[in-house]
Amino acid sequence: MTIRVGDRAPAFSLPEAPGREVRVEPSRRPAVLLFFPLAFSSVCTRELCAVRDEWEAWKELDADVYAISVDSPFTAAKMRADHDLPFPVLSDFNREVADMVGVLYDEWYGLRGVAKRSAFVVEPGGRVAYAWVTEDADVEPDYAAVRAAVAGAGATR
Numbered sequence: 001m002t003i004r005v006g007d008r009a010p011a012f013s014l015p016e017a018p019g020r021e022v023r024v025e026p027s028r029r030p031a032v033l034l035f036f037p038l039a040f041s042s043v044c045t046r047e048l049c050a051v052r053d054e055w056e057a058w059k060e061l062d063a064d065v066y067a068i069s070v071d072s073p074f075t076a077a078k079m080r081a082d083h084d085l086p087f088p089v090l091s092d093f094n095r096e097v098a099d100m101v102g103v104l105y106d107e108w109y110g111l112r113g114v115a116k117r118s119a120f121v122v123e124p125g126g127r128v129a130y131a132w133v134t135e136d137a138d139v140e141p142d143y144a145a146v147r148a149a150v151a152g153a154g155a156t157r
Contacts, residue, residue: 002101002118003120003131005128009101011026015073016089022066024066026126027124028124029063029124030064030121030124030154031064032064033119033120033122035068036069036117037105037114037137038070038071039069040079044069044117045083052083052084052085065087067085067087067089070091070113092115101118102133103115124154129152129153132145
């Protein structure tokens with residue numbers, strides 16, 4: 001079942017490159033979790049580059065932003081480097097986190113276990129403040145709505 005607004009978000013660790021783990025857990029700042037199907041596909045590249053291109057607006061929110069796919073840690077690191085992404089791109093190769101939050105396709109273009117395009121905002125206390133999941137991988141998140149949810153979640157000082 002997909003996590004919803006008000007649910008507690010899971011804490012987890014995922015690699016951003018081979019041998020380099022990133023811990024994602026409640027902190028004093030909101031967190032944005034952007035699940036995407038596959039690195040280097042056209043819509044996924046457009047999504048992550050859209051966040052990069054508006055990075056100043058995201059930085060002003062004082063939130064942590066993480067992009068997550070089922071690609072390998074090698075691919076995640078290459079995606080981040082090739083597109084000069086200012087936020088971590090994490091590998092959920094074993095599909096544990098996407099499964100925990102309920103965003104895995106049963107079947108997507110003949111592939112099983114690909115993450116659905118989705119966006120979650122997690123409040124500093126660990127509750128989900130915003131949840132958006134689409135079955136249509138060609139649809140990008142409403143970035144303004146995600147940023148508004150982050151602004152509403154606010155950092156604790």
